[in-house]
Amino acid sequence: MDKVISYLPPGLPLLIDVLNLRQPLNAALLVLLVVLTLRVLLPAPPFAPLPYALSNSPASGEYHWRSATHPKSEVWRRWTTKELRGFDGTDPAKEGGRILFAIRRKVYDVSSGRNFYGPGGPYAIFAGRDASRGLAKQSFEADMLTPVDEPIDSLEDLTSSEWDNLKDWEHGLTG
Structure with missing residues (x-):
């Protein structure tokens, strides 16, 4: 392996040492790097709360209610x-x-x-x-x-x- 490394351009052997995944710290850092990169490249969809059921009558005694039908348009x-x-x-x-x-x-x-x-x-x-x-x-x-x-x-x-x-x-x- 040392023979192969001697033919690589400068800086690349250091990268290979960093990517030595047999070291737990290197493995953890690589996982963190991959997760952060994916979060930047593939952001989560915007949060949208689930709609909740509202009564359709003010007589229900609830403070908030939704009309069963859309109000009629006015001319x-x-x-x-x-x-x-x-x-x-x-x-x-x-x-x-x-x-x-x-x-x-x-x-x-x-x-x-x-x-x-x-x-x-x-x-x-x-x-x-x-x-x-x-x-x-x-x-x-x-x-x-x-x-x-x-x-x-x-x-x-x-x-x-x-x-x-x-x-x-x-x-x-x-x-």
């Missing part, structure tokens, strides 16, 4: 304040008792939160109305609502903190 349309007024959740014959309210000229369907926005709920005053001023000022007083037959409130007198309140409400409704 974009323009609303007048008088049209919007009819969607306060009091008339079950009107599109299943939908509850709508507007913030900054955008109409939101809050029917899924019937306990909050529907009749008898803490936010029922805003159902079927432009709720912008009341939500911005965090007020549930009737004088915060613009009458249906008047122009839409321009909200020009709101302070920066009231605008922040309003934007937080919008973000909460849109996600």
Whole structure:
């Protein structure tokens, strides 16, 4: 073997000595080198948690639940304040008792939160109305609502903190 090593280029005999796997340290280092090389060249797939079963009804008493079907798509349309007024959740014959309210000229369907926005709920005053001023000022007083037959409130007198309140409400409704 020494005769063969003498014909090899310089540096290669040292490599052969290092790869002498009869030495436990050399074997362990080689295994470590192979494992680290494979982890770099073949990374593990990204972690994806397993989906877990959620109830499909809010009546189950669980905090989180998933609707059994995807919500029906809505067609974009323009609303007048008088049209919007009819969607306060009091008339079950009107599109299943939908509850709508507007913030900054955008109409939101809050029917899924019937306990909050529907009749008898803490936010029922805003159902079927432009709720912008009341939500911005965090007020549930009737004088915060613009009458249906008047122009839409321009909200020009709101302070920066009231605008922040309003934007937080919008973000909460849109996600």
